[in-house]
Amino acid sequence: MNIKTLKGKILLGFAVMILILAGVVGWSIYNFETLSNAINDILVENYRSIKASDSMVESIERQDSALLLLLRSTEEQGQEIFRRNEKEFYTWLARAEDNITIEGEGAILEKINEKYFEFVSNFDQFYNAEEDQRWQIYNQQLLPSFNEIKNDIRELREINRQAMVDAQGSANSRANQAIIYTIGLALLVTAFSLIFAFYLTKQILRPIKELEKGIKEVAARNFQRKVEVASEDEIGVLADEFNEMISKLKEYEKLNVKKLLMEKEKSEAVVNNLSSPLIVTDKDHKIVLINETAKELFSLREDVLGTHFLEVIKAEEIFEYIKNPEAKEEKTFLLKKNDKKRHYRISTKQVIDEDEEYQFTVTLLEDITRLKEIDNMKSEFVSTVSHEFRTPLTSMNMGLSMVINEDTGELNEEQKELLEAAYEDVERLTELVNDLLDLSKIESGKIEMEFDKVDVNDIIEKTLNPFHKQAEEKEIELKFKQSEDNVFAYADPSKISWVISNLVGNALRYADEGKIEVDAEIKGRRVLVSVADNGPGIPKEYQSKIFEKFVRAGSDKEEKSGTGLGLAIAKEIITAHNGRIWVESEEGEGSTFSFYIPRYGYQEENNE
Amino acid sequence: MSKILVVDDEKNIRLVVGKSLEKAGYAVDYAVDGVEAVDKANNISPDLILLDLRLPKMNGFLVLEALKSDAATEEIPVIILSALSEEDDVQKAISSGAEDFLVKPISQSDLLAAVEESIMEEGTGQEEIEGEDNNEK
Numbered sequence: 001m002n003i004k005t006l007k008g009k010i011l012l013g014f015a016v017m018i019l020i021l022a023g024v025v026g027w028s029i030y031n032f033e034t035l036s037n038a039i040n041d042i043l044v045e046n047y048r049s050i051k052a053s054d055s056m057v058e059s060i061e062r063q064d065s066a067l068l069l070l071l072r073s074t075e076e077q078g079q080e081i082f083r084r085n086e087k088e089f090y091t092w093l094a095r096a097e098d099n100i101t102i103e104g105e106g107a108i109l110e111k112i113n114e115k116y117f118e119f120v121s122n123f124d125q126f127y128n129a130e131e132d133q134r135w136q137i138y139n140q141q142l143l144p145s146f147n148e149i150k151n152d153i154r155e156l157r158e159i160n161r162q163a164m165v166d167a168q169g170s171a172n173s174r175a176n177q178a179i180i181y182t183i184g185l186a187l188l189v190t191a192f193s194l195i196f197a198f199y200l201t202k203q204i205l206r207p208i209k210e211l212e213k214g215i216k217e218v219a220a221r222n223f224q225r226k227v228e229v230a231s232e233d234e235i236g237v238l239a240d241e242f243n244e245m246i247s248k249l250k251e252y253e254k255l256n257v258k259k260l261l262m263e264k265e266k267s268e269a270v271v272n273n274l275s276s277p278l279i280v281t282d283k284d285h286k287i288v289l290i291n292e293t294a295k296e297l298f299s300l301r302e303d304v305l306g307t308h309f310l311e312v313i314k315a316e317e318i319f320e321y322i323k324n325p326e327a328k329e330e331k332t333f334l335l336k337k338n339d340k341k342r343h344y345r346i347s348t349k350q351v352i353d354e355d356e357e358y359q360f361t362v363t364l365l366e367d368i369t370r371l372k373e374i375d376n377m378k379s380e381f382v383s384t385v386s387h388e389f390r391t392p393l394t395s396m397n398m399g400l401s402m403v404i405n406e407d408t409g410e411l412n413e414e415q416k417e418l419l420e421a422a423y424e425d426v427e428r429l430t431e432l433v434n435d436l437l438d439l440s441k442i443e444s445g446k447i448e449m450e451f452d453k454v455d456v457n458d459i460i461e462k463t464l465n466p467f468h469k470q471a472e473e474k475e476i477e478l479k480f481k482q483s484e485d486n487v488f489a490y491a492d493p494s495k496i497s498w499v500i501s502n503l504v505g506n507a508l509r510y511a512d513e514g515k516i517e518v519d520a521e522i523k524g525r526r527v528l529v530s531v532a533d534n535g536p537g538i539p540k541e542y543q544s545k546i547f548e549k550f551v552r553a554g555s556d557k558e559e560k561s562g563t564g565l566g567l568a569i570a571k572e573i574i575t576a577h578n579g580r581i582w583v584e585s586e587e588g589e590g591s592t593f594s595f596y597i598p599r600y601g602y603q604e605e606n607n608e
Numbered sequence: 609m610s611k612i613l614v615v616d617d618e619k620n621i622r623l624v625v626g627k628s629l630e631k632a633g634y635a636v637d638y639a640v641d642g643v644e645a646v647d648k649a650n651n652i653s654p655d656l657i658l659l660d661l662r663l664p665k666m667n668g669f670l671v672l673e674a675l676k677s678d679a680a681t682e683e684i685p686v687i688i689l690s691a692l693s694e695e696d697d698v699q700k701a702i703s704s705g706a707e708d709f710l711v712k713p714i715s716q717s718d719l720l721a722a723v724e725e726s727i728m729e730e731g732t733g734q735e736e737i738e739g740e741d742n743n744e745k
Contacts, residue, residue, distance in 0.1 A: 390691035393713035395620035398628055401716045407631045430713045437693065448695065 006204060006233040013200045020189045027185060031178035035171055045101045046164040052096035053157035056112070057150060059089035063123075064146050070127070071134055079127065086120060096156065102163045105156065112152045119145040207235040214242060223250035276366045277344070281322060283359040285309045294365070297337050321346055322363050332368065342369040379440040386433045386440070393433065396426045435565035439549070442572040449492040449576050453600045456487040456496070456520040456527055463500045464518065470508055477515035478504070487520045489527040490603035495573045496529075499581075502566040503531040503593045511535035514590070525602035526579070534590035543583055547571040570595075610727050611635045613654035615645040615671070616689070617664055625658060625689070628716050629723065642666025646674050649681045656726055659706075661690040661697065669700060676705040685726050689714070 062085040070078035093113060100106045122145060126137045207229040214227035223246050229239035271278055277294030281287055287304055295301075304312045310319050317333060332345045344365040351360040400423040402408060404416065411419070460480055471478035489496070500518070507516045514534040521528050538546060549568045567581075574581040577597045585591035612634045614625050626636045637652055639645040641664040649657060657675070661668030668688065675681040685707040690697070693711040701709055707726050710719065 387691045390712040391618050391621060394691075395618070395624045397713045398624040398716045398719070399620075402624065402628060402631065405716070407627075426713075433713075441694075 006235065009200060009204060009233065013196065016196060017193055020192065024182070024185055024189055028178070028182055031174070031181070035175055035178065039167075039171055045099055046160045046167065048099045049096055049101065049105070049160040050157055050164075052092040052099070053153050053160065055092040056089055056096070056153050057157075059085040059092065060116075060119075060146060060149055060153070063089070064143075067123070067126070067138055067142055067146075071138060073131065082123060089116065102159055104159060108152055108156045108159070112149055112156070115145055115149050115152065119149060203231075204235070207231050207233075207239060211235065211239055211242060214239075214246070218246060218249065221253070223247075223253055274364075276364055278365075279309070279313075279363045281309055281361045281363065283361075285319070285322070285361075287312070288360065297335065297365070318346060318363070318365075322348055322361055332372075333365075335365075342367055343372045344368065375443075379443055382436055383440045386437045389429070389433045393426060393430050397423070397430065400426060432565070435569060439565055439569050439572065442569060442576065449495065451490055451492055451577075451603075454489055454491050454493045454496070456489050456491075456529060457482055457485070459493055459497050460500060460518055460520060460529070463497045464504065467501075467504050467508060471516070474508065474511070475513055476508060476511055478508075479515060479517050481517055481519040483519055484521050487522055487527055488600035490598045490600045491577055492573075495576075496597065499570040499573050499595065500529065500531065502570050506566065506593075507531060507533040507535060507591075522599060523596065525599055526596040527599050528594060528596045530592055530594040532590065532592040537587040537589050538583060538585040538591050539587050543585055546583065547581065609633065609635045610655040611637065611652065612723065613637050613639060613645070613648055613652065613657045615639040615642075615657060615663065615668075616660040617641060617662075618660075621660070625719065628719060632720050632723075634723070640664075642668070642671045645671050646681075649675055649684060650678070653680075654684060656723060657684055657686045658689050658723070659686050661688060661692050661701070669704065672701065672704045672706060685729070687722060687726055689719075 063082050066078045066081035066085065069081065093109065093116070097106075097109050097113075100109065119142065122137065122141045126134055126142060129137055210227050210229050214225060217223075217225045226243050226246065227239045229236050271289065271291045274291055275293060277297045278289075278291045279287060279294050280289035286306055286308055288306075290300070290304060295304075298313045298315075300312055309322065310316070313319070315333070315335070321331060332343050334341055335344055336342070345368045347364050347366065349362045349364075351362060353359075400419055403411070404419050404423060460482075464478060464480055467478055504516060504518065511533050512535075517530075517532045519530050519532075521530075547567045547570075549565055571581050574595045574597065579595055579597040581593070581595035583591055583593050612629055614622055614629070614636055615638075616622050616625070617640050622638050622640075626638065629636045637648060637654065639648045643665045645657070645659065645663070646666070648654070659668050659671060663671065666674075668690065672686055672688075675684065675686060682705075686705065687708045687710060688701045688706045689710045689712065691712040698709045707729075708722050710722055
């Protein structure tokens with residue numbers, strides 16, 4: 001079969017069907033035709049023979065009658081009838097002879113012909129004989145002839161009738177046969193059609209199945225399998241195109257995989273060469289990536305990917321930090337590495353994809369031991385230097401004050417003014433040294449916090465006492481709002497008092513008039529203390545920095561006294577309380593310094 | 609006249625503290641290190657000792673211990689005058705028997721107030737005896 005297109009295949013299928021159908025129809029027509037011919041034979045041929053037989057009998061009987069007439073000597077009439085019927089007889093006989101259709105019919109007709117000739121010859125004898133002899137001739141010759149002829153004719157008729165019956169039977173059997181044949185053929189054709197249709201469908205579907213398999217493989221990202229379709233029809237073309245597509249996909253995939261592998265290797269190289277331990281966990285806190293440094297730190301040898309963080313890394317504190325990605329304040333941990341304690345600063349980063357299907361937490365532990373050491377060295381240095389300052393400051397202070405107090409003799413105005421300026425700066429230097437020492441003590445954790453249940457309202461009231469006079473002098477309204485009662489915090493009262501005093505002192509120092517409002521409120525688990533003034537405010541660029549050491553806002557630098565350490569110390573104190581201190585300020589409008597510390601009864605989580 | 613022993617290795621401190629005290633009417637003697645301090649305390653029996661903590665030869669704490677463990681000197685009140693201001697140091701000094709702890713730098717008035725308080729506390733009795741002594745002289 002060299003039909004290539006699917007259309008051709010289907011058309012061929014139809015053509016075969018039509019051909020078979022035509023065959024069946026032809027066969028049926030042929031059968032009908034045969035049947036009809038058989039009927040024709042019966043009706044025409046045999047009927048003719050029978051009619052001839054009947055007519056011959058009639059003629060011969062009339063001749064017999066004519067003979068009887070002649071026996072009664074009605075000469076002319078008898079003669080005339082006889083001859084007329086003789087003619088008639090021969091006519092029919094001739095017809096019968098023209099219509100020989102059955103075996104044996106010819107022989108019978110010949111016999112009739114002979115006998116009839118004899119009969120007619122005998123008639124001549126009869127006609128020429130005398131009257132008395134006529135009877136004898138009639139009885140002895142004509143009558144037996146007549147009967148024999150009649151019998152023969154009957155036989156002729158009979159065989160024709162028999163032929164008709166036979167023909168009918170044959171027609172019937174033919175018809176039956178035709179029905180059987182037709183049914184058989186129809187069945188055969190149906191079966192053949194079914195087989196052919198099945199075959200054709202299979203022929204068409206097989207490549208489609210192949211194609212389907214191939215598509216499924218591709219869907220499963222297997223680009224290795226080619227679709228084998230030998231046919232050259234539309235599906236074959238489709239399969240070729242499909243194979244082409246697969247090979248392109250394969251190439252593309254290869255390229256992509258290569259790229260991905262490169263990227264992976266790159267990032268792995270980066271991660272593994274990171275000097276800081278790095279751990280990536282998924283949302284079930286299972287480790288998905290860990291670098292060599294981290295393995296070394298936690299002494300991990302075996303493959304730990306896929307295991308839960310806590311299962312392999314026994315560091316609850318770090319885990320807690322990873323577990324709560326919100327509210328991140330900088331935290332450091334002390335971990336042992338090679339039997340040496342080292343400080344690590346932890347930082348985590350959540351990685352969430354667009355579909356939020358995966359969620360990773362990248363945890364980086366930064367070894368800040370060196371920084372800590374430097375920081376400690378710095379603190380120690382500051383502390384030492386400050387201590388060393390103290391002794392000379394003492395002699396300067398006391399020496400100057402003795403001279404200024406004129407214990408050593410009178411001074412003129414000029415001398416006094418100069419020495420007083422010197423004394424003032426000695427005092428400033430003393431304050432600075434003291435603040436520096438305080439700060440370094442708090443930073444190094446040398447100052448112990450004495451936490452207790454404290455009434456914040458009480459602290460504020462006591463702290464504000466010494467400021468009222470100063471405020472009055474500057475015509476500033478210093479007000480404690482006390483908007484809530486029973487504000488109990490878990491804090492070190494003297495340190496909190498120091499912070500409030502520092503904030504109020506700052507407000508008083510910078511404001512020339514207006515008011516300062518202090519308040520304490522309970523905010524959930526915390527106590528919020530605020531010191532609000534309507535002084536000059538702090539420029540935006542300084543707001544984030546004023547809690548750093550030696551930072552003073554803007555114009556403040558030259559004029560106002562102060563060490564620039566107060567807020568740094570305040571921040572250290574509040575941080576040591578696990579609190580937070582911040583400022584909100586609008587230049588020209590005023591500033592509000594606020595801090596919160598744990599409310600009493602809610603400190604468990606935050607402290608200890 | 610009450611006698612005060614100023615113990616400090618810093619010459620300038622000895623000078624200003626000594627002058628301040630003298631101006632306030634006290635008799636002043638000096639020691640420059642711990643060993644000398646203990647010697648002088650025994651020899652001159654001062655009414656008050658102003659003691660620095662960071663001293664050569666023998667530090668202030670050891671001096672304090674030596675004084676308080678010797679019956680001859682244990683009654684002499686000691687005021688620490690030091691640049692050290694750590695809680696631990698203060699606690700240690702007080703528990704070792706120091707009367708007061710003054711942190712450098714200190715103003716003249718604060719120093720005198722502390723000294724006066726300490727001398728007064730020692731009781732008027734001693735003053736009277738000394739007074740008698742003076743009269744005798």
